Amino acid sequence: MAMKLHEYQAKQVFADAGIPTPASQLASxxxxxxxxxxEIGYPVAVKAQVQVGGxxxxxxxxxxxxxxEAREAADSILxxxxxxxxxxxxxxxGAVDFTxxxxxxxxxxxxxxxxxxxxxxxxGVNIEEVAEEDPDAIAREHVDPSFGMHPYQARKxxxxxxxxxxxxxDVSNVLMTLYDLWESRDGSDAEINPLMVTADxxxxxxxxxxxxxxDALFRQPELAxxxxxxxxxxxxxxxxxxxxxxxxxxxxxxGIIGNGAGLVMTTLDLVDHYGGEPANFLDxxxxxxxxxxxxxxxxxxxxxxxxxxxxxxxxxxxxxxxVAKGINEALEQFEEIPKPVVVRLAGTNWEEGMEILNEDLxxxxxxxxxxxQRAVSYAEEVNEx
Amino acid sequence: MSVLVDDDTRVVVxxxxxxxxxxxxxxxxxxxxNVVAGAVPGKGGQEAAGVPVYDTVHEAVEExxxxxxxxxxxxAFAGDAIxxxxxxxxxxAVAITEGIPTQDMARVNKRLSETDTRLIGPNxxxxxxxxxAKLGILPGNIFADGNVGLVSRSGTLTYQVVDNLTNRGIGxxxxxxxxxxxxxxxxxxxxxxxxxxxxxxxxxxxxGEIGGEDEEEAAAYIDEHVDTxxxxxxxxxxxxxxxxxxxxxxxxxxxxxxTAESKISALNDAGVPVGDxxxxxxxxxxxxxx
Numbered sequence: 001m002a003m004k005l006h007e008y009q010a011k012q013v014f015a016d017a018g019i020p021t022p023a024s025q026l027a028s029x030x031x032x033x034x035x036x037x038x039e040i041g042y043p044v045a046v047k048a049q050v051q052v053g054g055x056x057x058x059x060x061x062x063x064x065x066x067x068x069e070a071r072e073a074a075d076s077i078l079x080x081x082x083x084x085x086x087x088x089x090x091x092x093x094g095a096v097d098f099t100x101x102x103x104x105x106x107x108x109x110x111x112x113x114x115x116x117x118x119x120x121x122x123x124g125v126n127i128e129e130v131a132e133e134d135p136d137a138i139a140r141e142h143v144d145p146s147f148g149m150h151p152y153q154a155r156k157x158x159x160x161x162x163x164x165x166x167x168x169x170d171v172s173n174v175l176m177t178l179y180d181l182w183e184s185r186d187g188s189d190a191e192i193n194p195l196m197v198t199a200d201x202x203x204x205x206x207x208x209x210x211x212x213x214x215d216a217l218f219r220q221p222e223l224a225x226x227x228x229x230x231x232x233x234x235x236x237x238x239x240x241x242x243x244x245x246x247x248x249x250x251x252x253x254x255g256i257i258g259n260g261a262g263l264v265m266t267t268l269d270l271v272d273h274y275g276g277e278p279a280n281f282l283d284x285x286x287x288x289x290x291x292x293x294x295x296x297x298x299x300x301x302x303x304x305x306x307x308x309x310x311x312x313x314x315x316x317x318x319x320x321x322x323v324a325k326g327i328n329e330a331l332e333q334f335e336e337i338p339k340p341v342v343v344r345l346a347g348t349n350w351e352e353g354m355e356i357l358n359e360d361l362x363x364x365x366x367x368x369x370x371x372x373q374r375a376v377s378y379a380e381e382v383n384e385x
Numbered sequence: 386m387s388v389l390v391d392d393d394t395r396v397v398v399x400x401x402x403x404x405x406x407x408x409x410x411x412x413x414x415x416x417x418x419n420v421v422a423g424a425v426p427g428k429g430g431q432e433a434a435g436v437p438v439y440d441t442v443h444e445a446v447e448e449x450x451x452x453x454x455x456x457x458x459x460x461a462f463a464g465d466a467i468x469x470x471x472x473x474x475x476x477x478a479v480a481i482t483e484g485i486p487t488q489d490m491a492r493v494n495k496r497l498s499e500t501d502t503r504l505i506g507p508n509x510x511x512x513x514x515x516x517x518a519k520l521g522i523l524p525g526n527i528f529a530d531g532n533v534g535l536v537s538r539s540g541t542l543t544y545q546v547v548d549n550l551t552n553r554g555i556g557x558x559x560x561x562x563x564x565x566x567x568x569x570x571x572x573x574x575x576x577x578x579x580x581x582x583x584x585x586x587x588x589x590x591x592x593g594e595i596g597g598e599d600e601e602e603a604a605a606y607i608d609e610h611v612d613t614x615x616x617x618x619x620x621x622x623x624x625x626x627x628x629x630x631x632x633x634x635x636x637x638x639x640x641x642x643x644t645a646e647s648k649i650s651a652l653n654d655a656g657v658p659v660g661d662x663x664x665x666x667x668x669x670x671x672x673x674x675x
Contacts, residue, residue: 110567111597111598113491114495115488145488145492146496215460215485216488246630248628248629248630260540260541260542260631261539261635262537262540262542262543262565262592262594262620262632262635265620265621265630265631266545268621268624269620270662272623273662278623281624283631286483286540314541314545316510317522347527367664369662369664
């Protein structure tokens with residue numbers, strides 16, 4: 001999983017490494033926006049700092065020419081709800097007068113198992129769409145991770161993309177720096193879109209994306225600090241992060257808990273297959289003990305959409321007796337069980353688990369298929385009432 | 386017959402003195418696996434799980450003739466541990482560790498291309514030849530000796546599908562969990578090739594999931610090179626784009642690559658039926674064998 005830096009954080013990282021960025025300041029209230037704009041000089045862009053794509057289209061970015069417009073933009077953007085995210089900070093940034101918008105990016109090509117550098121002259125738009133419509137518009141250069149990117153590779157990608165020769169050298173330098181950052185900071189993606197070219201022939205990073213491999217945060221202490229500051233998002237997903245669950249909230253009403261990503265996905269698919277709608281993906285991981293199992297139930301009960309729960313555990317390193325203990329623990333505290341729970345236990349210590357499990361509190365099924373069908377029918381019953 | 390592992394396999398466990406490594410070394414030995422040594426820096430001369438521990442993998446290979454390594458080293462050091470295994474020309478290295486930084490695996494991947502050692506994983510449950518040996522963390526008691534080869538990206542889904550097979554009296558030659566990370570050693574195509582060339586394997590189960598294009602590549606390979614009948618399963622049909630479903634590799638990208646539909650139709654085009662449920666996969670396999 002990747003930890004996403006905010007634009008202002010990524011820009012700081014890029015600027016520190018020598019990539020040109022516009023003058024900018026972070027602000028969290030209207031007065032702060034006006035003061036920043038005054039200092040930078042109009043026109044400025046006021047940009048919502050939230051982790052979603054398509055901010056501009058959703059009204060999260062405004063270009064303003066004077067104080068009146070700046071006040072209006074700050075009023076409308078600060079505090080707005082942008083695709084489910086609350087905006088509490090904006091970046092105020094000097095507007096760039098550009099002639100061209102380029103795209104440069106580094107990511108991991110999983111098919112090849114190698115990093116790949118990408119350059120395109122079609123920056124400023126969604127690059128995934130460009131990749132689909134016109135794959136040739138993006139020049140790609142694979143990098144041997146044991147050597148890093150050679151300067152000739154950066155030049156080659158830039159020439160292959162058809163970048164104006166007048167700025168080719170500067171763009172190559174930006175790409176080299178971007179690769180070095182990606183490598184040294186354990187990036188999963190590093191992108192500048194757009195990399196603007198001005199009439200004077202300068203290049204400047206008008207946006208910045210830096211996603212960090214979460215598995216590598218142990219050796220990126222500075223970036224790990226930033227994450228805490230940037231935390232946000234759906235209330236339930238925040239709760240899941242506190243419990244350290246792999247959790248994804250969905251739209252349906254059948255809650256799902258299981259162990260192992262593939263099996264939990266399969267449980268979701270079966271809920272759908274038998275006519276229900278999955279409310280979530282929740283993987284308790286391997287070797288979960290009783291308290292973690294209880295937390296998982298608490299997690300799913302916290303979602304008001306949930307009408308029934310299917311709890312499917314196939315133990316390898318997870319033990320059935322621990323699971324049963326956790327389920328009892330979580331359910332015995334209720335006078336009335338909030339939502340019907342269907343349990344299916346298999347694998348390591350499942351017999352021990354079945355002996356412990358309080359069957360007055362749950363419905364037990366022997367197979368995955370039966371457990372899912374039962375949970376789906378419970379959810380339907382609740383809906384009919 | 387079987388692929389990759391049998392009762393002659395001589396195993397060194399890297400990280401055998403850690404909690405997981407120790408527990409699973411004991412479990413492997415109990416199952417009948419020929420674990421001959423452990424390798425842990427600074428612990429040379431000790432004994433763990435009843436076998437001698439060496440400071441380096443090189444020593445374990447020289448002193449105990451190990452030909453296979455199973456790696457239970459924590460993620461921050463696991464990349465280095467795989468490099469060490471690759472440096473001794475072992476036949477097989479199995480990396481169980483979850484959470485290895487992707488850039489470390491990119492470097493491992495480069496090194497792999499220069500050696501003859503096969504890597505399984507990382508972030509995988511390992512592999513098992515029922516009745517002979519298991520390398521990793523799979524629960525031995527659900528498997529049975531037989532003639533179905535199984536390859537899967539997910540651990541617990543492997544157990545589920547194996548359970549559906551074993552309950553019908555259908556056993557396995559070898560079951561391989563290749564792991565759910567974006568960069569892995571042995572992929573579907575490699576595993577399919579092994580099973581295709583194994584005389585005892587009469588049918589193959591392939592369990593894939595959303596993300597990447599490995600299943601599509603496997604489908605193309607089956608179409609061209611595999612005569613053994615294959616039945617498939619794809620997890621993640623209901624996964625929304627842009628949301629990672631647990632595994633680092635299991636994500637449908639915003640541009641729509643990695644979807645279950647794409648994988649299912651590629652497999653169907655190659656003549657591989659894909660079950661809607663694990664039970665349906667077992668139905669297909671049963672019909673192949675009758």
